[in-house]
Amino acid sequence: MLFCKECGKKLKENQLFCNGCGRQTAHSPTPKSQEIEQKTRYQKPASSSLNFKIVLICSIFIIGAFFAGKYFMGAKPEAEKAASPPSQVQAEKTEPEETQPPDEPPPPPVEKEEEEPTDTDTQTTITADIQSEEEETYEATAATTAVNSAHPADDLTDAITKLNEIKIPTSSRDISLTWQGHSEEDGLGFMAVDIPAEDLQGLFDLYDQGKIDVLKTWAKKVYEIVDDAGTRSGKEWSVYVGDQCVGAHPKTLPSEDLMNFSGSCGYSIPVLGGFNKANYTLILNERVFGANEEKDIILPDSSRYPLAEADIPFADDKARLRLARNEIFARHGYMFKSADLQEYFSTKAWYSPDPAFDGTLSDVEKHNVALIKRLEER
Incomplete structure (x- = not known):
């Protein structure tokens, strides 16, 4: 027995509509138009399937053509490389990319400008006139030395090196002292202490033997070195040797002096000391430079300062220029082969012959010798 799903009224068999509510029963046939609509809604048309197949075939063809073209295009360069000589292929592999066209010439190399030589690089040959006619010569590098050096420590070190090289000749051997130095704001100090007893007594023996000239020659060399260092650095200087x-002491020294410089430990007698030319003394009382020594010298500063032409008032006097030039060598004790020069300097109280002098001059002296020589030849 069947009932209406809407109102529950009893239905007859094969009844198409409910008599109570008019609802179509389950046995009602589906209209044809509705059936066609359902079919068209859920069934895929045949034309759509055909279009899909066409698109698929075209895609496959295009992809295949792409890869085929790429293959044939790449095969030609490989064939050309295979036909090329091995060296050319290798060059193509290893040669870096050019940063400029190969036919363009490379830029010319930049030439370094030559630096102009400085004053210290200039070398001048100087000649020392130490004979009257044939003239014996010295050749050395001359350089103008700047006054008031900016490196006093270098001046001190250089001076100490030169002082250590000085030798004092005695009858048995040469004596060399070991020097020390210090630089303070107000001056330079030079000293030779802790002298071996044998060397110290050897210096005192020279004094006792009356060989004061040997000691003075050594003392003047010391003076020239320390005074030059003071001039370069613009400082005062002091010297002490002793x-x-x-136990060592001069035997001929007055007893009063021995008493003043002795004690319970022994003697403390200075060999050399001073802080300027006026009070520069040997063995307490012996002045290294005589009182009238400056008056006996033609150019007193020719060993201390670099001179200019204006500092030489007798520039036209050839004979006096010759004496002034050789005077620089005479201060070192040079023994002249020219008879007139040797005779002239032997009359000077400050001249003390030194057979060991080899002609070596300071930079200041080299400059002044060269200047005077130019004036003589003018």
Whole structure:
């Protein structure tokens, strides 16, 4: 027995509509138009399937053509490389990319400008006139030395090196002292202390033997070195040579002096000391430079300062220029082969012959010798 799903009224078999509510029963046939609509809604048309197949076939063809073209295009360069000589292929592999066209010439190399030589690079040959006619010569590098050096420590070190090289000749051997130095704001100090007893007594023996000239020659060399260092650095200087509390002493020194410089430990007698030219003394009382020594010298500063032409008032006097030039060598004790020069300097109280002098001059002296020589030849 069947009932209406809407109102529950009893239905007859094969009844198409409910008599109570008019609802179509389950046995009602589906209209044809509705059936066609359902079919068209859920069934895929045949034309759509055909279009899909066409698109698929075209895609496959295009992809295949792409890869085929790429293959044939790449095969030609490989064939050309295979036909090329091995060296050319290798060059193509290893040669870096050019940063400029190969036919363009490379830029010319930049030439370094030559630096102009400085004053210290200039070398001048100087000649020392030490004979009257044939003239014996010295050749050395001359350089103008700047006054008031900016490196006093270098001046001190250089001076110490030169002082250590000085030798004092004695009858048995040469004596060399070991020097020390210090630089303060107000000056330079040079000293030789802790002298071996044998060397110290050897210096005192020269004094006792009356060989004061040998000691003065050594003392003047010391003076020239320390005064040059002071001039370069723009500072005052002081010198002390001696030892404290030792047994060595000059035998000929007055007893009063021995008493003043002795004690329970021994003698403390200075060999050399001073802080300027006026009070520069040997063995307490012996002045290294005589009182009238400056008056006996033609150019007193020719060993201390670089001179200019204006500093030489007798520039036209050839004979006096010759003496002034050789005077620089005479201060070192040079023994002249020219008879007139040797005779002239032997009359000077400050001249002390030194057979060991080899002609070496300071930079200041080299400059002044060259200047005077130019004036003589003018």
